[in-house]
Amino acid sequence: MKNRLTSIALLLSVLVCSAAYGQNIKKDIKEEKAIPESIMNIPIPGPFLSPQETNANFATTVYTFGDIIIFSYFDNTTVTVYDATGVQKGTQTLNTDKYYKFNFGNGVFRIVGNKTYTVLVGDATTTGVNGYFAVDESGRALSTKLNTYMTKNSFSAEDFIVFAYADNTGFTVKDMDTGSLLAAGTLNTGQYYSFKNSSTVPYSKYLQVTGTKPVSALSYADQDYYVPSSTGNFVGTTFYGYSGSIWAPNSITITSYSDNNSVTVKNLATGATISTFTLQKGQVHTDGINAATFWSVTATGSVSAANIPFSGYSSNYSYMTRAIDETGRGFGKLFYVPTIGSDIRIFSFDNNNSVKVTRLGLYNQFPYTNSLVEKETILNEGQYYSFNSPSGNYVYKIESSGNVSVLQNNSGYGADFMPLAYSLDYPDxxxxxxxxxxxxxxxxxxxxxxxxxxxxxxxxxxxxxxxxxxxxxxxxxxxxxxxxxxxxxxxxxxxxxxxxxxxxxxxxxxxxxxxxxxxxxxxxxxxxxxxxxxxxxxxxIRPSVDLQPPLAVSVTAPSSLLLQIGSLTPNPFTVHLDIFNTGTVAATNVTVTLELFNGLTLASGTLVRNVGNINASTTSSLDYSIRANASTSGFNLYKITITASNAQTKVLNKAINIPDGTA
CATH class of the missing domain: 2.60.40.10 (Immunoglobulins)
Structure with a gap:
C-alpha cells in the first residue's frame, strides 16, 4: 500500500481557481485539520484581476507546492510569474520548444505570457508518485505537438506511452534538450507505442511528441489521472488508456453521463473483453487491474474513464486527481465524482455561484437510495468549499449554477499539466x-x-x-x-x-x-x-513512407533557399537523417545512398554511407552537406535510398526550391 508515502507527506492538495479553471494546491496538514470543512476565499489582487485576456497577454493562475515548469512553443515567448500579492517573482524569455523551471515554494501564482505556453506544476521532477497526460496550449490532450516531461525511475515499472486515434498516424518522440530522436513510427487507430515494452524508458527527460494526426502522451508513474477520449477532451465514447502495476491494483473507473449507456472494456493487446455493463447517468463501474494493461473503452453514450485509486482502496492512498465534469473540460456545472476517503475542493469561477454537494452513496449500491445533501452554498469567484469524504468508495454529485472545478487528493503528492484560463477566451x-x-x-x-x-x-x-x-x-x-x-x-x-x-x-x-x-x-x-x-x-502528393516500419526516418532539411545579392543562403545546406529501428531485432548492414539531380552537388563527404547495424528501438543519425547552384532555379531534386540486409529498401524523394535570380 501507499501508507508509507501517506505517513511522510506534509502537504495536502487544495485547488485554487483561475479565470476559468481550477488549479492544484497543497496545504499544510495542520492548517487542514483546523478547517476540515469550510468556505475559503483566495485573495485575487493585482495581476489576478483580469478574467479576459487580451492579445499578447495570455494569463492563468496555478497553485504549486514545488515546481512551475513552463513549456514554450514559439520564439521570444516571455513568461512572468507573480505571487498572490501581485509581487513579480520571476520572468524568463524562451525560444521555440524550450522549457524553464521556476520554484518559489508553496503558493498561488499568476502566470502571464506574451505568447501561449503550457504549465506543469507539482513534483514531477523530484518524485515519482504521479501520472499525467500532456496537454497542448489550449489544454487539449490530443494534439499534433505536445511538450512534456517523463518522471524519474522510482519503481522500475514506469512507462511513457503515445496513443493514436486514426489510421496511418506518424509520430516522433524527441529529447527536448539534445534534439535526439528517441522513437518514431506509424500507428493505426487504438495502437500505442510503449517505451517500456519497446526500448528504454526516457526517465527524467523533457520530451517532445509530434504526430501527423492528433496523438496523446502519457507519463505513467502512478494511478492519478483521467484518460482523454478520442474527442481530445476527457468525456466521450471512445478511450485508449493504460493501467500499470505501480501500487496495484490500478483501476479502470468509468463514470456515466447518460442513461442506458452500454459500455465495453477490452484489453487492447489481446482483444479480450475485460467487462461489459450498462450504466445509468451518475452510475460508476470500476475494474481492478493488477498487471500492466493497455485497454479501450467504448460506450453508446458519454462517459469519463480514469485510472485512479478506487478499486481495492477505500482511503490512505497518496494521489491527486482533478475531477472531470460532463463537458470533459474539467470545469463545468455538473460533476459525478467517484472517490475514496479524500480531501475534496470545489472552486468557483463565477460570482453568486450556487453550489450543491450530494453524497449519492456507495458506487455499488445503485440506484442510490440513501443520498445525502452535504452542502448548499453560494460561492463567488475566487472562493472554494472544502470537505473530507469518508473512507469508502463513494460517488458525489456536484452541481452549480456557474462554472466550478473539483480536486480530490490525499497527502500531497502529484503533478499535472494545468488547465489554461486564457483558453476560454479564444478559438483554437x-x-x-x-x-x-x-x-x-x-x-x-x-x-x-x-x-x-x-x-x-x-x-x-x-x-x-x-x-x-x-x-x-x-x-x-x-x-x-x-x-x-x-x-x-x-x-x-x-x-x-x-x-x-x-x-x-x-x-x-x-x-x-x-x-x-x-x-x-x-x-x-x-x-x-x-x-x-x-x-x-x-x-x-504521393504516399509518404518516411515513418513506415521497420526503419522510420525523420528528415530535417530546408524546403527552399533564399537568394541574397546573387548568393544562395544557406549554401551549402544540410540534410539531417534520424533513422529509427522500430523492429524487435537489429537492422544489419544499413547503407544510405544519396542521389543528386538538377544543380545539386555534394559539398563534402561521400554519397554512400555505411551505417552498419542499428539495434532495435535505437536511432542512427547522419548529415549530408549539399551545395546548390543559383543558375539552376526551380525545384531541385534529391533521392535518399536506405537498404539493410534484413529490411525492405526505403526510398525517400525530396526537393528544394531554388529561387529565380533573373530580373
Missing part, C-alpha cells in the same frame, strides 16, 4: 494531415493531373472564429521562406466545436513524388488563438 483553429484530402487516390496521381484539394479546419476552442484565411504551399514556407503559393481560400466562420472547409484545384507537377503540400491556417496571425502551433499540416 487546427488541422492535421487527415484534414487534407485529394479528389484522386494519391497512389495514382501523375504529373499533369488536375486534382481538387479539400481542406477541413477545426475549431477546438471556446470562441467562434470568422474570416479565416488559409494558404496552400508547395513545400514548407517556414523551412527556407521561399515555398510557392499554390492555392488559398477564406472560411467565413467556424463555430465552437465546428469545422469549415475550403478547396482549390492543383495541377500535379513533374515528378510529383518529390512534392508535398503544406496548409497554413491564418498565416498572418490575424486571429488570436489559444493554440497557434496546430495551424499547419502537410501531406505528400
Amino acid at each position: 483553429l487546427a488541422i492535421s494531415t487527415a484534414d487534407i484530402q485529394y479528389s484522386k487516390d494519391d497512389a495514382n496521381i501523375n504529373a499533369g493531373d488536375n486534382i481538387t484539394v479539400t481542406v477541413t479546419v477545426h475549431n477546438y476552442g471556446n470562441v467562434a472564429a470568422s474570416n479565416i484565411n488559409c494558404v496552400a504551399y508547395d513545400g514548407d514556407p517556414d523551412a527556407g521562406g521561399n515555398a510557392p503559393i499554390i492555392g488559398s481560400g477564406t472560411i467565413s466562420s467556424i463555430a465552437v466545436g465546428g469545422t469549415g472547409t475550403f478547396s482549390f484545384t492543383y495541377k500535379a507537377p513533374a515528378s510529383p513524388e518529390y512534392h508535398y503540400i503544406v496548409i497554413k491556417v491564418d498565416p498572418a496571425n490575424l486571429i488570436t488563438e489559444s493554440n497557434e502551433s496546430n495551424n499547419k499540416a502537410q501531406r505528400s
Whole structure:
C-alpha cells in the first residue's frame, strides 16, 4: 500500500481557481485539520484581476507546492510569474520548444505570457508518485505537438506511452534538450507505442511528441489521472488508456453521463473483453487491474474513464486527481465524482455561484437510495468549499449554477499539466494531415493531373472564429521562406466545436513524388488563438513512407533557399537523417545512398554511407552537406535510398526550391 508515502507527506492538495479553471494546491496538514470543512476565499489582487485576456497577454493562475515548469512553443515567448500579492517573482524569455523551471515554494501564482505556453506544476521532477497526460496550449490532450516531461525511475515499472486515434498516424518522440530522436513510427487507430515494452524508458527527460494526426502522451508513474477520449477532451465514447502495476491494483473507473449507456472494456493487446455493463447517468463501474494493461473503452453514450485509486482502496492512498465534469473540460456545472476517503475542493469561477454537494452513496449500491445533501452554498469567484469524504468508495454529485472545478487528493503528492484560463477566451483553429484530402487516390496521381484539394479546419476552442484565411504551399514556407503559393481560400466562420472547409484545384507537377503540400491556417496571425502551433499540416502528393516500419526516418532539411545579392543562403545546406529501428531485432548492414539531380552537388563527404547495424528501438543519425547552384532555379531534386540486409529498401524523394535570380 501507499501508507508509507501517506505517513511522510506534509502537504495536502487544495485547488485554487483561475479565470476559468481550477488549479492544484497543497496545504499544510495542520492548517487542514483546523478547517476540515469550510468556505475559503483566495485573495485575487493585482495581476489576478483580469478574467479576459487580451492579445499578447495570455494569463492563468496555478497553485504549486514545488515546481512551475513552463513549456514554450514559439520564439521570444516571455513568461512572468507573480505571487498572490501581485509581487513579480520571476520572468524568463524562451525560444521555440524550450522549457524553464521556476520554484518559489508553496503558493498561488499568476502566470502571464506574451505568447501561449503550457504549465506543469507539482513534483514531477523530484518524485515519482504521479501520472499525467500532456496537454497542448489550449489544454487539449490530443494534439499534433505536445511538450512534456517523463518522471524519474522510482519503481522500475514506469512507462511513457503515445496513443493514436486514426489510421496511418506518424509520430516522433524527441529529447527536448539534445534534439535526439528517441522513437518514431506509424500507428493505426487504438495502437500505442510503449517505451517500456519497446526500448528504454526516457526517465527524467523533457520530451517532445509530434504526430501527423492528433496523438496523446502519457507519463505513467502512478494511478492519478483521467484518460482523454478520442474527442481530445476527457468525456466521450471512445478511450485508449493504460493501467500499470505501480501500487496495484490500478483501476479502470468509468463514470456515466447518460442513461442506458452500454459500455465495453477490452484489453487492447489481446482483444479480450475485460467487462461489459450498462450504466445509468451518475452510475460508476470500476475494474481492478493488477498487471500492466493497455485497454479501450467504448460506450453508446458519454462517459469519463480514469485510472485512479478506487478499486481495492477505500482511503490512505497518496494521489491527486482533478475531477472531470460532463463537458470533459474539467470545469463545468455538473460533476459525478467517484472517490475514496479524500480531501475534496470545489472552486468557483463565477460570482453568486450556487453550489450543491450530494453524497449519492456507495458506487455499488445503485440506484442510490440513501443520498445525502452535504452542502448548499453560494460561492463567488475566487472562493472554494472544502470537505473530507469518508473512507469508502463513494460517488458525489456536484452541481452549480456557474462554472466550478473539483480536486480530490490525499497527502500531497502529484503533478499535472494545468488547465489554461486564457483558453476560454479564444478559438483554437487546427488541422492535421487527415484534414487534407485529394479528389484522386494519391497512389495514382501523375504529373499533369488536375486534382481538387479539400481542406477541413477545426475549431477546438471556446470562441467562434470568422474570416479565416488559409494558404496552400508547395513545400514548407517556414523551412527556407521561399515555398510557392499554390492555392488559398477564406472560411467565413467556424463555430465552437465546428469545422469549415475550403478547396482549390492543383495541377500535379513533374515528378510529383518529390512534392508535398503544406496548409497554413491564418498565416498572418490575424486571429488570436489559444493554440497557434496546430495551424499547419502537410501531406505528400504521393504516399509518404518516411515513418513506415521497420526503419522510420525523420528528415530535417530546408524546403527552399533564399537568394541574397546573387548568393544562395544557406549554401551549402544540410540534410539531417534520424533513422529509427522500430523492429524487435537489429537492422544489419544499413547503407544510405544519396542521389543528386538538377544543380545539386555534394559539398563534402561521400554519397554512400555505411551505417552498419542499428539495434532495435535505437536511432542512427547522419548529415549530408549539399551545395546548390543559383543558375539552376526551380525545384531541385534529391533521392535518399536506405537498404539493410534484413529490411525492405526505403526510398525517400525530396526537393528544394531554388529561387529565380533573373530580373
